[in-house]
Amino acid sequence: MHAEDHFDDDFLMRLLRDPDELQRSGRERHFNACESCRDQLESYRRIQAFLHRESDFEVPRGWVNRMVKIFEAEEPGESSTASSKTFGWLLFDSLLADAAGIRAPARAATERHLIWESARFRVDLLIDSADPDQVVFIGQLVERPPGDDGRLVGATVEVTVGGRVFNGEVNFTGEFVVPVGRLTRGHPVEIHFWFAGALSVFLVIPS
Secondary structure, eight states, X not given: OOGGGSOOHHHHHHHHHOTTHHHHHTOHHHHHHXXXXXXXXXXXXXXXXXXXXXXXXXXXXXXXXXXXXXXXXXXXXXXXXXXXXXXXXXXXXXXXXXXXXXXXXXXXXXXXXXXEEESSEEEEXXXXXXXXXXXXXXXXXXXXXXXXXXXXTTOEEEEEETTEEEEEEXXXXXXXXXXXXXXXXXXXXXXXXXXXXXXXXXXXXXX
């Protein structure tokens, strides 16, 4: 089974809203045979259930407006296939329990571990908030499959927290450390990785 046969995020989002879409699309055979697609849909269902319980969280309007401008700035004429390859998915968030999709125990509250993956990159991130006034982002950016052109060397990472921007550098192993001070609930955190002046990876972390 080829990777291009797997369900893309747009189709998985439609399944979340309307499970009957699977039968209408005629793709039940693939879904029944593909553990990867089933696991990805189940992961999205757990995240959806978690967010439904987080009724007190509302994405700031100013942040939404900025995101709209970023996507509107994309070069016109690019194929939808090429554009879809820029999207990734959240594989793990320690705020979600493995099975039940609930918050982690309080004893783990000073660290948050997240893992993202796309067709080209994997990002492993630890947010260390043992000192709430000196929060540190520690992580690693890895190419999939590993590249041999040194693309990651010298790449910059930019973390935006409540309108404040903090910068760091990715080393030759893809690792980075960015101190950001205090996090503010209600303000999503943005992480940008830049390669040769182009925006290559963009992540958003709900607070």
